[in-house]
Amino acid sequence: MEYTGPTIFELGENQALKQALSVFKPVESTLVGSGDDAAVIALGDPRFVVTTDTLVQDHDFRLDFSTGYDLGFKAVASNIADVAAMGARPIALTVAMVVTRDTTQAWLEDFARGLQAGLDELAPTAEIVGGDLAAGKQIVIAVAAHGELLAEPVLRSGAKVGDQVAIGGTLGKAAAGLALLMHEDRTLAASYPELVDVQLRPTPPIELALSVSEHATAMMDVSDSLALDANRMAKASEVGIDLHSSKLFGYQAVLELAAQSINSRGSAQVSEVDWVLYGGEDHSFLTTFPQDFVLPRGFKAVGEVVAAKEPVVLLDGKPLEIKGWDSVSS
Numbered sequence: 438m439e440y441t442g443p444t445i446f447e448l449g450e451n452q453a454l455k456q457a458l459s460v461f462k463p464v465e466s467t468l469v470g471s472g473d474d475a476a477v478i479a480l481g482d483p484r485f486v487v488t489t490d491t492l493v494q495d496h497d498f499r500l501d502f503s504t505g506y507d508l509g510f511k512a513v514a515s516n517i518a519d520v521a522a523m524g525a526r527p528i529a530l531t532v533a534m535v536v537t538r539d540t541t542q543a544w545l546e547d548f549a550r551g552l553q554a555g556l557d558e559l560a561p562t563a564e565i566v567g568g569d570l571a572a573g574k575q576i577v578i579a580v581a582a583h584g585e586l587l588a589e590p591v592l593r594s595g596a597k598v599g600d601q602v603a604i605g606g607t608l609g610k611a612a613a614g615l616a617l618l619m620h621e622d623r624t625l626a627a628s629y630p631e632l633v634d635v636q637l638r639p640t641p642p643i644e645l646a647l648s649v650s651e652h653a654t655a656m657m658d659v660s661d662s663l664a665l666d667a668n669r670m671a672k673a674s675e676v677g678i679d680l681h682s683s684k685l686f687g688y689q690a691v692l693e694l695a696a697q698s699i700n701s702r703g704s705a706q707v708s709e710v711d712w713v714l715y716g717g718e719d720h721s722f723l724t725t726f727p728q729d730f731v732l733p734r735g736f737k738a739v740g741e742v743v744a745a746k747e748p749v750v751l752l753d754g755k756p757l758e759i760k761g762w763d764s765v766s767s
Contacts, residue, residue: 509551612716
């Protein structure tokens with residue numbers, strides 16, 4: 438998408454923000470929203486959940502295939518998934534941005550529309566309540582999301598031996614979408630729009646996660662990879678997590694054709710198995726439940742929590758290589 442018209446700097450910060458923020462919708466929990474020195478939020482519980490995440494141009498995203506709308510939507514999704522994984526309902530977000538002198542007002546307004554669209558689809562109880570705008574050499578997006586606890590927080594340290602391990606959401610689709618977008622054959626991505634959409638605008642099942650928060654013993658957002666995030670949970674809970682390859686076949690099957698298409702182009706070979714185990718950004722929910730808990734629709738059992746001398750992630754009883762996205766070294 439090409440953005441034309443005046444730049445943010447030609448309009449000035451106040452006018453640029455006034456035009457862009459007009460798309461945001463208020464929610465009941467916001468007592469004082471954007472426009473004052475700080476926002477004021479009403480809480481039913483004195484405890485609240487807060488998280489933050491940063492997206493950096495040419496490291497976390499590329500403008501040649503991500504529109505402003507995509508990035509707004511993704512910034513919301515990636516943050517509220519962390520809130521929901523704690524068993525909290527998203528209620529407020531702040532957005533701080535660094536933009537370049539070439540960033541157009543049209544791009545900023547498209548970004549704002551993406552933010553609101555993400556809230557409309559994934560967290561209609563939440564509002565963008567403030568933020569900041571600054572200048573720099575590349576675009577940087579920093580979001581802080583706040584949530585209201587529904588009961589006790591669900592920690593990654595609560596997994597117990599004998600628990601079933603389940604996934605709520607998708608695995609490997611975002612990684613497949615990224616591989617398609619990065620391929621030298623630019624027409625390839627058009628053949629798999631669903632996979633590309635998961636990469637550009639992930640849709641974590643927020644309500645599904647919240648619906649099981651009182652039953653889950655541990656839960657976390659899978660942002661960096663199943664292997665890496667399962668390892669984090671295993672370490673926090675001091676257990677072993679044994680994944681079953683037979684339970685992952687379904688996730689792999691829907692990616693097989695895309696992998697074949699990429700591999701047939703003669704470039705570096707990819708694997709749907711690697712996408713499922715080591716791909717990130719689906720923002721699904723890795724969750725453990727008591728063994729006798731009946732999984733609701735939307736969750737799929739993928740393994741079990743086992744006793745171990747030291748924290749470990751296994752695949753069919755054998756140690757699994759721990760790798761995935763590292764935001765500092767990748």
